[in-house]
Amino acid sequence: MGAAPDARGPSSGVASGLREVEGFRPPADGRRAEAHPEGVSLVREKVLILGLALLAMALVVTLTVRPDSRGASPSGDLQALIQARQLTPEHVRAALQTYVPPGRYDEFLMFASGGQSGQVLVYGLPSMRLLRVIGVFTPEPWQGYGFSRETAGVLGTAAGDGAGDGSLTWGDTHHPALSETNGVYDGQYLFINDKANARVAVIDLRDFATKQIVRNPNAASNHGAVVSPNTEYVLEATQYAAPFPFRHEPVTEASYNTHFRGLATFWKFDRARGRIDVAGSFQIELPPYWQDLADFGKLESDGWAFMNSFNTERAIGGTLDGRPPIEIGASGRDMDYLHIIHWRKAAALVAQGKGRVVNGIRVLSLKEAVDNGVLYFAPQPKSPHGNDVTPRGDYIVVGGKLDPNVTVYSFRMIQEAIRARAFSGRDPYGVPILAFDRVVAAQVKVGLGPLHTMFDDRGNAYTSLFLDSAVAKWTLGPPYHRGSAAWKLVDKLPVQYNIGHLATVAGDTTRPGGRYLVALNKWSVDQYRNVGPLFPQNLQLVDISGEKMVLLSSTPVGLAEPHLAQIVPMDTVKAWAVYPEVGLNPATMRSDPAALKKRGEARIVRRGKTVEVWMAAMRSHFTPDRIRVRRGDTVILHITNIERAKDAIHGFAIDRHNVNLSLEPGETETVVFTAGQVGTFPFYCTEFCSALHLEMAGYLEVAP
């Protein structure tokens, strides 16, 4: 025992059989076998390890077939299975790490934006199973989102100022932000932005439903949403500069420089109401650079916020006229500007009445921000994107996509430089620029195309490398690591392909959890058999519990483009399994005056040209199941699911009326429509609720 046979030169058929397994390499070291020598006597032979490997697999099969098993001879043993499926030892381990057996729960929830799908995706980790899509900016009939008065109200609230038909039916979600208490996810709310239309949504995690959408009245796009450590504010940075206040201005250099602006919008969150308070919110005017990523300070940097910017060149393109496209024009300078914002001071100034109200929201001007020490810049290389504050709030890590380094700013140094007025100049809009070498603690060479950084529980940082298609792991400096252990690239893992963001467990909070990292890859290319020319994105799960990162699994995303995700322990989120009382209105989260408490209260009342229906849904019928109206009547349907059993969900659809509700146990929703077409239309329950579900139907009669 304890031999270390040279298994690199096996001579048996067994070994050569194993060698045929793709990627398999025989072990060089059998010492691990020492650990379990009890009761087993082994012959030392060259083929020992490999022979035992096969035996081992066979034994696992033996264990698999239980004495009282289903009696079948297994269709093959485990070893044959591993060979047939060409699984390497790494694959075997990854399979066992990620498989979640039927009925067991995942350990973590991941909230990922859905990009241009307009929705939020909720995954379980480590299985990477999609547990839920949450309708946010796009109507979604499975969950009845956008079809009831309640949900259409949420979707429509902010859409009134749209062009065309006055309603927006999609969004471009980028950055989900879980609400925080003391810099730690508290599992109560989720915020998410719509980049395309400068909106922010509030999702209540009791019922995983969108409750509010606010439109930024002064911005024409945004990039993300981040929350302050106690969720006092949700910060939204503009992506593309636009005329401020919003209006038509031509896109010329002179016009752009004069009339276009960026904005930092601090949406005040009223946690008790669970809603953004627009009147209590404020904005800070910024130069017409393209700000996008933002992060709040925490702990020692609490009260401050940091935003990147690029296109400080103020390139405006002009491709049809032969001028350089924006991607060239915007990549000219070596440095852009890290925006350093003293938001707590800004909030105090606004409370004192500083600034002016523009389209219903108070805006602190650039001059006021500069004059009052609210806004500073620091040089940032090059075409920066990621902008992430370390767990203790002591550093800000910036990834410049055209620079092979991450640049790390020290909050302490920033404060000292501000006190010392250590400026290297001012930008064209008068914003003081802190001297680069007075604020940068380190630069770490990580590779090509660094974008975003998240952290683990051992002082490590993980940066996505878009151009390298890799994740770089590197160490933070003091107090996380000291001396030669600090600021050091320690590992690099290839991913497939073109990673944008990444997420680690609670990796942007004051208490990162380690364990897993998810790479949000933008291209999948050859990773899946293509199902048409629209390729899925590729989420890859990585084990970061050891020194080296280990790729565990790949998950195609063929319904959305996740940009950023947050990963939270499952138990942090305490969702309702049923609505806590019968008759709850999901828009108000209070009892609905139009709710039924029991079936006997169902009724139909006509008042003039209005027919109002109070309907009960329970297995397996609606009460009433017949509604008679005349063409031109306004029909108001209040439907309550009076069930109390969890998962006893009912739907409600009417032929040709573009209605589908999802009514969870206890929920009341209302549908209003004008009876526009004569006919006798079936309505029915769209959720397969019981064996007699198909019989859960009725008719809407619309007489001439």
Add this chain to the structure above:
Amino acid sequence: MGAAPDARGPSSGVASGLREVEGFRPPADGRRAEAHPEGVSLVREKVLILGLALLAMALVVTLTVRPDSRGASPSGDLQALIQARQLTPEHVRAALQTYVPPGRYDEFLMFASGGQSGQVLVYGLPSMRLLRVIGVFTPEPWQGYGFSRETAGVLGTAAGDGAGDGSLTWGDTHHPALSETNGVYDGQYLFINDKANARVAVIDLRDFATKQIVRNPNAASNHGAVVSPNTEYVLEATQYAAPFPFRHEPVTEASYNTHFRGLATFWKFDRARGRIDVAGSFQIELPPYWQDLADFGKLESDGWAFMNSFNTERAIGGTLDGRPPIEIGASGRDMDYLHIIHWRKAAALVAQGKGRVVNGIRVLSLKEAVDNGVLYFAPQPKSPHGNDVTPRGDYIVVGGKLDPNVTVYSFRMIQEAIRARAFSGRDPYGVPILAFDRVVAAQVKVGLGPLHTMFDDRGNAYTSLFLDSAVAKWTLGPPYHRGSAAWKLVDKLPVQYNIGHLATVAGDTTRPGGRYLVALNKWSVDQYRNVGPLFPQNLQLVDISGEKMVLLSSTPVGLAEPHLAQIVPMDTVKAWAVYPEVGLNPATMRSDPAALKKRGEARIVRRGKTVEVWMAAMRSHFTPDRIRVRRGDTVILHITNIERAKDAIHGFAIDRHNVNLSLEPGETETVVFTAGQVGTFPFYCTEFCSALHLEMAGYLEVAP
């Protein structure tokens, strides 16, 4: 070697350690170890098997750490991992059966309906990863579906007769049907129904995009879509009877019996054009029962079709008036009617000009159908739903949800009974009813709530049991199995919970593939940590390659409610990775006259109040990137993605204009809108296409 030690009474700590693993039971039989005796000498001891088991796991770990591995000591060995994750031997096997390593492909595609989401879901098996959602009846911005002129045209075509605003933005998909050649999936097209609005859609599997939606002009709902063995027709059965021709009629017994009808609609499919030919389609009038499931005959029963019906009681409810709900009224009779339709004869009659044209489609009346031997009934117990033709076309299997048996009809016996005019009577509408004992070959007691049946490659049938929450496996009779081996329940597997449909590999074709079964469970209850009161559905993958069914994995579906699925070998579907030429219009699948072939052809032309733009998209800019119009102008944007690299996808969105396109390499799409609001609006690429993707932007100027 070859010992069969009594491992039920292990005395070592090792054994008791293993016993702590939930569900673990030590093996009774070590004989499998015999298979690999080479080079290993073992001591026979009572603890032999268990000791070896641990050793085995340790060795697998050793194998895992390759000589040139990443140098990390593994964070624990495999055995510790299995214990920590409380995996049973069954779990280990299932994990290894279902894990698909990064970069490897799944073996099968599963096309599942999305229920009230209105979409189709495409999964890979055995990983059960969601490869793609296909927008069908519901707009979906990630894939740009419903936002371009092309895709809004597909979505809107059939919506013109809708109530209210004239457009339908959702559907209720139930039954996907892959196109077939000689009764085998050919991978070319997929059909899917919209139950809520009586529509059928055609999806082209070259680009996995919906090409056509047809509205049934005479029906008010449907249940599924099935194809004939050479895809000559797509059969759509009505779900809920409605006045025929469609109009207002009151829902009373007399009115219902007189004016309401069901319909069997045979949509003619023009395979060369890839479109349903409405003019070549026909309908057969049926009594006002609730038909829903249908299946085409094949091989010996080619030319015939079979449909179930329930509510032959013609119950109409009346819950508000204290009358019994429909689910009671519709469950009164012991028998409903299997509909037996000679569709080839019907098609010939229609070709001869029989029937009358109602709302643009030729309808064969009930009387014509009966008089010409097109329509027969056979009694069907009780509240039947499933209705599935066996692989050779020789039997029709019916599941009656209130009967514990499946009832198997012989096609040969049906033909003999028709020839012999062996009728037990006629229904109230004059349809001859074949005598039950003259057409039924067998009844097999399978359990409570049998619904749907699919088949494998060894003559077995699998029936879903909704009330038992189980799958029953049973044997078909001659020629599949004979004597005591025939018509026999051989296995039953619990599923979680309330299974509706199930799917096996090619399980409804003339060449079933065996291997896997997917249970489409309607309730998940306790199977996942709930993420709000809207619970996911639960797809469960089952290994059916052995004698006993083995549950492999569970997959939550938190975005749709799959009703039925079809599973096809991956290689059967040959999708495009890029559009075959630059400038392809996805609606016509031909070159678009407005396409650009190269960037130099980009231009803007004004004609009166219309501004037409020919735009090119390629990494990382649009040409043009600036568009100037005046308020009130009509803007026509033709955008071509001129890239040829696969996965080089671009999006196109404009602030506040409710536009998002997804442009795959080579694709041309057009957007038309009226410039309704003054302002300077950013537009940008919504798909993360390159490192300088954020710079892929421009401005739309709308001057006053």
